[in-house]
Amino acid sequence: MNKTVQIKRAIGLMSGTSMDGIDLAMLETDGDIIVRRGASSFAAYDAAFRKRLEAALETARSIRARGERPGDLAELETELTDRHAEAVEEFLAREGLSTPDVDVIGFHGQTVLHRPLEALTVQLGDGERLAARLGIDVVHDLRARDMTLGGQGAPLVPAYHRALAAGLGDEWAEEMPVVFVNIGGISNITYIGCDGELRAFDSGPGNTLIDQWVQRHAGIPYDSAGAIASEGRVLSGLANRYLSSPFFTAKHRVSLDRNDFTLPDDSEAGLEDGARTLAFVTAAAIAKAQAHLAEKPKLWILTGGGRHNRMIVEDLTVATRHTGRVILAEEAGLNGDSMEAEAWAWLAVRSVAGLPLTYPGTTGVSEPATGGVLARAQKRAAG
CATH class of the missing domain: 3.30.420.40 (ATPase, nucleotide binding domain)
Known part of the structure; x- marks a missing residue:
């Protein structure tokens, strides 16, 4: 029996390799063929924070396990997560929405190390902290499972x-x-x-x-x-x-x-x-x-x-x-600036539904694979 199609409102957050800021985009989607694109926005990083992220790339070279946070990376991860939370709060206020209006957030974080031949990828970003602060469920860490199944962990879009x-x-x-x-x-x-x-x-x-x-x-x-x-x-x-x-x-x-x-x-x-x-x-x-x-x-x-x-x-x-x-x-008729953030919203809904995110032809994974970690949040009351 086919499952009833569930349309969810999702926000995708993307901070890419350019490290210039956070792209935000909203979708209403079933995580499959239904895609209703909504508002999008960009929250720029200041020059000082960009320099800290660039320095983190060098610090991260010593990482040998995904959970390691040498040097100041733990502190930087907390600040980066809080900046994402602030960006979402400002985005929702601008769109006249509150947290109960959003079902899930797809949180990419900031990649500081990606070594596919070692099955090692590290994205700074605390999904549990983001979910707790916003009161919205957060799907994060979407690349790791693909790597455990022999994939490159990228691309996911x-x-x-x-x-x-x-x-x-x-x-x-x-x-x-x-x-x-x-x-x-x-x-x-x-x-x-x-x-x-x-x-x-x-x-x-x-x-x-x-x-x-x-x-x-x-x-x-x-x-x-x-x-x-x-x-x-x-x-x-x-x-x-x-x-x-x-x-x-x-x-x-x-x-x-x-x-x-x-x-x-x-x-x-x-x-x-x-x-x-x-x-x-x-x-x-x-x-x-x-x-x-x-x-x-x-x-x-x-x-x-x-x-x-x-x-x-x-x-x-x-x-x-x-x-x-x-x-x-x-x-x-598409938005070339927000597309990756849109994808992270779509992938979050897809992850919750247990649908594949990656395929042998995209990442080299051994079989179509879902992924992501769901951080549950206590939903806040409207207003």
């Missing part, structure tokens, strides 16, 4: 991409296969074949190298719209060095840690040429992903902050011009 693809308008119905490209700190793709085949993997560096480069050389957190890169030229030798990495030639795809690719030496490029070359590398790495797909995509849907970098978009458009069409998520 592809199943949500497939749900979105199923709801695309008639204009895009014939544009299959379709690929969703999330250009965050790390870029990853989701391929949805004509037969519904789902395949996903990290394609290479996204914004992280560009952000670090302009921060080092210009003292700004990112290259807005690719303005700096547009003043430079592609240094082919430097680009080829990145693109000849064993990551791109390996037969099997692996998920990446923010530190897997490092910045060029300062002697290798100036500000503009470095930004331009790194933008080219991001686009070329995405285009290289086609070698691991059953068919060439007809449609590329760009999401994440990197879609605002026009040099990345132009380079990818050129690289795929003979086989597909590149569009921004908004052209398909």
